[in-house]
Amino acid sequence: MNIVRADFISTQAVKQLLNQGEIEINCMELRIRPYFSPIKINKCRKCFKHDHFTSQCTNTQLCSQCGQHHPLKEWCNNELKCVNCQQHHYSAHSSCPVAQQKRKQLLRADKSTMCSTAS
Known part of the structure; x- marks a missing residue:
């Protein structure tokens, strides 16, 4: 093809x-x-929530590994915990179900816009 x-x-x-x-x-x-x-979602590198950028964030700085507020050092020894879904992975990981759901929503909106443009 x-x-x-x-x-x-x-x-x-x-x-x-x-x-x-x-x-x-x-x-x-x-x-x-x-x-x-491919759909890219906004992700803050300060609190790791979606729909805003770091420059706009008013939330507390969180650790991307454990999701807790503690002094950020080179490596965190705490257990992995995503701030968005509470599962066992980094908060910035693309496998997060919350991130995947957000990506699907944006894709549906993108397709809807394309379909309305094409008709």
Whole structure:
């Protein structure tokens, strides 16, 4: 399967291509499908909560390993505990179910925006 990615500034051009369904490039008919870039979520590096940046954070500085407020040193010997889901992983880890759920919400919103733009 050949994949070609094209980025457009004009939403009108995107609408036309999506409605057309295919395009010919170099004597090959290619099917047109919308592309959704990987979703990145905002994550504070101070309190490790989502939806804000470190520069906007008014919360207490937390340890990314144990989620507690203590003097940050080079290595924390406490048990791993995520501040978002309380599970056994670093607070900034991408496997966090809270982060994954947030990513899914943003992807749904992104797809919804794309679909409303394309129609």
